[in-house]
Amino acid sequence: MSYQRTPTYTRHQGNWNRNQNTVAFASAVKLGPVTHTVLVALMITVLGLIYLTQATRATGYDYEAQKIDSKIAELSSQKTDLEVENARLTALETVRNSTVAREMTSPSSTDYVRE
Amino acid sequence: MPRSLISGSRTRLLAIICVSIMAIFVIRLFYLQVIDHDRYVSLANQEQLKRLVIPAARGEIYAMDGATPVKMVLNETVYTVFVDPKVVTKPNEIIDTIKSVAGGNARDNLKELISHKDKRYEIVATKVTRKQAELMKKKHLKGLGFQATSQRVYPEAQLAAQTLGFVDTEGEGKYGVEGYLNDRLTGKDGLLQSVTDVSNVPLTIGRHNINQPAKNGDNIVLTIDRNIQSYTEKALADGLARTHATNGSAIVMDPQTGRILAMANLPTYQPAEYSKVEDIQAFNNGVIAAPYEAGSVFKTFTVTTGLDTGAIQPSSTYVNTDSIRVEDRTISNAARGHTGTITIQDALNYSLNTGMVTIAQRLGDGTQITKGARDTIYRYYHDKFGLGELTGVEVSGEAAGRVISPDEDGGNAVQYATMVFGQGLDVTMVQVAAAFSAMVNGGTYYSPTVIGGVMDNGTLKPAPVKPARPGIITKDTSTKLRQMTHEARLLFPPGDRAGYYIGGKTGTSQTLDANGNYRFDQTIGTYLGYGGSEDATKYVIMVQVSGKDMNLEGNIHAKPIFTDISNWMLDYMKLQPKG
Numbered sequence: 001m002s003y004q005r006t007p008t009y010t011r012h013q014g015n016w017n018r019n020q021n022t023v024a025f026a027s028a029v030k031l032g033p034v035t036h037t038v039l040v041a042l043m044i045t046v047l048g049l050i051y052l053t054q055a056t057r058a059t060g061y062d063y064e065a066q067k068i069d070s071k072i073a074e075l076s077s078q079k080t081d082l083e084v085e086n087a088r089l090t091a092l093e094t095v096r097n098s099t100v101a102r103e104m105t106s107p108s109s110t111d112y113v114r115e
Numbered sequence: 116m117p118r119s120l121i122s123g124s125r126t127r128l129l130a131i132i133c134v135s136i137m138a139i140f141v142i143r144l145f146y147l148q149v150i151d152h153d154r155y156v157s158l159a160n161q162e163q164l165k166r167l168v169i170p171a172a173r174g175e176i177y178a179m180d181g182a183t184p185v186k187m188v189l190n191e192t193v194y195t196v197f198v199d200p201k202v203v204t205k206p207n208e209i210i211d212t213i214k215s216v217a218g219g220n221a222r223d224n225l226k227e228l229i230s231h232k233d234k235r236y237e238i239v240a241t242k243v244t245r246k247q248a249e250l251m252k253k254k255h256l257k258g259l260g261f262q263a264t265s266q267r268v269y270p271e272a273q274l275a276a277q278t279l280g281f282v283d284t285e286g287e288g289k290y291g292v293e294g295y296l297n298d299r300l301t302g303k304d305g306l307l308q309s310v311t312d313v314s315n316v317p318l319t320i321g322r323h324n325i326n327q328p329a330k331n332g333d334n335i336v337l338t339i340d341r342n343i344q345s346y347t348e349k350a351l352a353d354g355l356a357r358t359h360a361t362n363g364s365a366i367v368m369d370p371q372t373g374r375i376l377a378m379a380n381l382p383t384y385q386p387a388e389y390s391k392v393e394d395i396q397a398f399n400n401g402v403i404a405a406p407y408e409a410g411s412v413f414k415t416f417t418v419t420t421g422l423d424t425g426a427i428q429p430s431s432t433y434v435n436t437d438s439i440r441v442e443d444r445t446i447s448n449a450a451r452g453h454t455g456t457i458t459i460q461d462a463l464n465y466s467l468n469t470g471m472v473t474i475a476q477r478l479g480d481g482t483q484i485t486k487g488a489r490d491t492i493y494r495y496y497h498d499k500f501g502l503g504e505l506t507g508v509e510v511s512g513e514a515a516g517r518v519i520s521p522d523e524d525g526g527n528a529v530q531y532a533t534m535v536f537g538q539g540l541d542v543t544m545v546q547v548a549a550a551f552s553a554m555v556n557g558g559t560y561y562s563p564t565v566i567g568g569v570m571d572n573g574t575l576k577p578a579p580v581k582p583a584r585p586g587i588i589t590k591d592t593s594t595k596l597r598q599m600t601h602e603a604r605l606l607f608p609p610g611d612r613a614g615y616y617i618g619g620k621t622g623t624s625q626t627l628d629a630n631g632n633y634r635f636d637q638t639i640g641t642y643l644g645y646g647g648s649e650d651a652t653k654y655v656i657m658v659q660v661s662g663k664d665m666n667l668e669g670n671i672h673a674k675p676i677f678t679d680i681s682n683w684m685l686d687y688m689k690l691q692p693k694g
Contacts, residue, residue: 112692
């Protein structure tokens, strides 16, 4: 590997200074058109694989989300059933016909506490 | 040029073939991906892109239990069970399972339904609960399917049926609050558009995904108190059983807010079994939907008008001769014998028509019901008390009724002479109860309402207060009317609990036959009153009883029902007696 001095051209050619560091790297390895094509193809393949990996992972999350949604729906359905059952059990007619209510009696007299 | 590609060589030929094949591929791909792009995208979308409607849950309806909202109408997921007879392999096992699990919800002819091998869909059970469906699913029976649907549940059975209404098979609210607030209760369906896999699991890939959540319907909280409603229905049913009347209606209102605490109607029905109702009249809420001639309870309105305009005082006197002449007609009292010089209080006590006509005359020149007197009466009845127009109560089917204006044909002195004692005008019970509330609360008219608010995440958010009309009568007039109706009620021992301030007025109104003539053999009994202490009126109750070819009277048939509800309300509201 070697370094060689390369002239630098600026917009104002007259401003070039003699002691200014103007170096550039030039590789001795030369890639031909076939190599370039293969490299580009490889890069595309790698990018494609990355995309597929991410998409698959996202889809995996979709299945997880779906499972959670199903669980939420199931629990919500159970909650609704319990609410319905609770409403039926605490309905006035149910309470009125309960054993406790049947054994209750009316007070013989009522008194009031004066505030 | 390399030798291998020299014209005519085999390598060159192979190269040409390869290039040609490649060209065919490229052209075909170009055709598929560019020219026919839209078609294939459409086909792919049809296969992969699913549009699913997310159904909005219908709002629930609550009533009050004291200060606590309780559910009156809920939603429940139930299943319709069907079979595909073509793929059924174990028909006997399916029949046994359905019979043992679904019970009464199973169809009777299961064997016949499953034997229809030419059909792909036969319903074998309906309204199966989730638990029952799960039990059936566990059996993994081939050809057995389940379709989930939502249905309304009414845990209180027929309580407040006409106020609640019902939801028909199309999901539309009918009658009652369900009908009136159908849009608010329905909510808005959501939309899920997504690429799905073969199992219909939505995937996040895809550029056209839409996830628009459903907006559930509002959970409405009614002002109806289920305990008051229940007792009112019981008292009304007991009253009808005592009197043998076939129809009855009652309303209980809070006069200080316009909130309706109970509305009862008999005969009634069960909203969950609305399809079994034979007479659709049972769906109507008579309190709001059946205008009628309210009869003598209306005398309180005439007295209030007289007091508020200064035309009369409770102690004002007139000479009662049991009849009075208005133009070419003679109007008589139903209760005869209280003749001579008597007070307006006496006229109210004995429900004398002549006293009310006298008030109407004193609103004019003292001897005639002049145009000025009629204008005043109309202004009070219609403009101030809101009679003859919709109150805006949030229950489907409200009727406006009619109060004839003095400017209309027929709005003459004779018409107004009958209107002042409750004939010749059609009003609904809710109109009368709301106006009477204003008359006994100090003079503020509150529009009657059944909406207390909405439940949002378990918290009651009160409904905005409807605009009130303060000062429609003076406080002094209100106080005097309360005293007069209190005295009128005490004239006949009513059975009220001691230490409370309760007043009211009876009404017995004739009905019209097919020719528009009054019938004397069919009358409607009404009672309108209030209760509480001398300081504040806590409730207003109006009761009406009727029956085909029955003479029902306010004092005998409706008043005891009022008394029953009133005495119970005193306990329920924990009102202390005075003294």
